[in-house]
Amino acid sequence: MAGGLREAIVDWYGVAARDLPWRRVGAGAWGILVSEIMLQQTPVARVLPVWEEWMERWPTPAALAGEPPGEAVRHWGRLGYPRRALNLHACARVITDDHGGRVPSTYAELRELPGIGDYTAAAVASFAYGQSHAVLDTNVRRVLARAVRGEEFPSKTPTAAERTLAESLVPALDAPRWAVAVMELGALVCTARAPRCALCPVADQCAWRLAGRPAYDGPARRGQTYAGTDRQCRGRLLAVLREAHGPVPKAALDATWSDPLQRERALDGLITDGLAEPLPDGTYRLPGTTTGSPS
């Protein structure tokens, strides 16, 4: 029965899969690693153009490692969570220095790289190297919550039971295809907001649908205000540094946010995080970048 679920989802993937550049033969482990980090909490549509630009500009880890970290932040653009750009740059340097320039192939080695957690390590080992791992992202968690457990949404963080279930579903043959197929189902059909059950290949065996799609009754799932937060302030400050082509006077940063206390706190945070660099003359820049560096 688990086999029936897997087979139906993998067959569906065969006809419904999107043609994404990092899935093509020849994307390479580096391209796949870059895509996975860019896709952390960020929709595919926004990642696509940035990934293309990165791959053209930095086709190998060594190419990125040869640049200052600030250039990675600059070309991250508006993807959000810019520390991921620093993480990728740090990955490139570790890969270049310690792995002979080749993206490591084992889960354990990948897991040691900065910004690579359980999901990303499993994803890269699977998609780049064909290995067999349980790949448990938000899409998979939602599909399994519904199809197997009969609940509309998974818990906030993965539970041991979820991992056990995900591992029990890893097929003996072609585990990466199962992983990408069930992720794709969650992304295109079994969506968080308005699931398209009419298009679902496992609608007839989905516990949640068979139970009449009962409404979620667990604890409140989120609640994030953004306006007025330090995050928004940091974003404003970093946008100025990104778009400038040289050191930025403090006044230009001050103009982005009215509350001076919060502004200073945010700027200090950016510096602490390595996303901004103060210069002796009182100006600021992206870390390691030089004046007039080409865009």
Add this chain to the structure above:
DNA sequence: TACCCGTGGGT
């Protein structure tokens, strides 16, 4: 563990 970390599009 709960919170922090950006951004923009869909509903």
Add this chain to the structure above:
DNA sequence: TACCCAAGGGT
């Protein structure tokens, strides 16, 4: 319009 949330990770 306001809110939800998107291939998470670090602390």
